[in-house]
């Protein structure tokens with residue numbers, strides 16, 4: 161199937177995407193809807209044959225079977241012997257979900273209720289700090305224990321009517337210093353978010369926060385909460401079990417904001433809005449489970465991704481939300497996609513026969529237009545672009561700005577598709593009075609090759625429910641790509657080596673141990689830093 165796809169890809173690589181629109185039905189044939197959401201992939205070079213082959217690829221990989229196995233609690237995370245059930249966290253009104261013969265839903269619901277009760281107490285002032293009502297919440301966590309809540313809290317700013325939320329992740333002391341400086345410890349709640357409760361960055365920051373709190377608060381641990389699977393370590397840290405929100409090992413770090421890791425978001429927007437966020441994700445789960453592959457949004461996003469990266473060989477993919485509040489979506493997706501599908505061996509431990517997942521990057525539009533879009537339009541490489549835009553925004557009094565935003569988004573995908581030929585550029589420059597060799601030279605700089613692929617996801621308005629849909633859409637997209645590549649999308653062994661080496665290097669940097677055994681570069685860097693510290 162890969163060979164067939166690749167030879168089809170090669171055979172159409174020079175074709176103009178614009179010419180595909182000779183079929184007046186193309187926009188509707190190469191798009192799909194989910195509720196009020198539209199995914200348009202007609203501005204790609206995928207045709208009927210390509211889509212058929214991609215669907216057959218998904219069928220051959222048994223995407224439907226693997227999907228069902230995931231939802232049913234099979235231990236599809238084989239290298240860690242775990243089920244993959246973040247979907248259970250948003251299974252608000254669904255049936256039982258069995259793991260090792262036990263229904264996990266009563267516990268999931270119970271934890272959600274406890275979270276909501278605590279969030280409500282914090283928001284209403286039933287839970288007090290030493291100085292009174294909590295004004296600020298600091299979430300300390302990193303990776304999946306940070307990126308989801310940060311991204312979603314920024315995205316849902318119009319719904320945030322609780323205490324201010326802050327996020328500390330980096331082990332660079334500058335991060336926590338800058339966050340804590342303006343805060344009053346007596347009215348601050350610190351949430352330590354760590355699935356394992358062993359992550360060095362998080363535990364180091366948590367200790368710094370505890371010391372900061374203890375300067376002004378008699379019982380500092382009393383203003384801490386913990387989100388973790390490791391009850392022993394949260395207790396050892398001194399956090400009372402009533403403020404510890406646990407979850408099971410079948411929730412992967414980068415898939416975890418639907419449960420306790422989402423507590424900071426829940427405190428910011430309130431329980432009902434958080435539940436709406438879960439409901440949105442659950443609706444996408446239902447769609448993913450039920451819709452035919454050809455109409456299935458996560459499957460289509462994945463197949464377009466496979467087409468661009470594995471078939472056409474484009475090395476990166478830009479995610480370009482025309483929504484300022486989705487400013488951290490690209491960073492969130494970098495972890496989701498690259499930690500999940502950046503693997504070099506297949507499930508059975510053999511070398512992958514095909515390249516793994518792409519580099520994902522991006523920034524909101526229109527800002528990116530004034531930065532890196534130059535390369536996207538005129539660089540020598542092709543960067544498939546994934547645009548996201550809301551049909552409306554929250555700022556009703558600034559509707560003219562939203563129209564401009566939408567116009568810019570659509571203009572970019574149109575420009576990428578259409579380009580500007582040498583003849584058109586020449587005519588424009590001629591009209592400006594240029595002629596001869598100078599006209600020829602100047603015109604060439606103004607040529608846009610066009611024929612550059614993009615997709616556009618349009619959603620009605622960035623509500624909690626819609627955000628839930630979008631994030632679940634991407635989660636399942638990553639899963640489908642992983643299944644097609646034959647990899648385990650739910651482990652992350654690639655982060656381990658650096659962690660181990662950092663542990664060993666710390667005493668060397670501190671000068672407690674020498675650099676013997678280190679390579680020449682590392683030893684020289686340590687010595688230089690020590691001389692200049």
Ligand SMILES: O=P(O)(O)OC[C@H]1O[C@](O)(CO)[C@@H](O)[C@@H]1O
Pocket residue numbers: 302303304305353354355356357358359362413414499652655
């Ligand atoms: O929640 P924890 O256990 O602190 O882990 C944080 C992050 O670290 C990682 O394990 C990678 O180092 C991520 O997968 C995870 O999201």
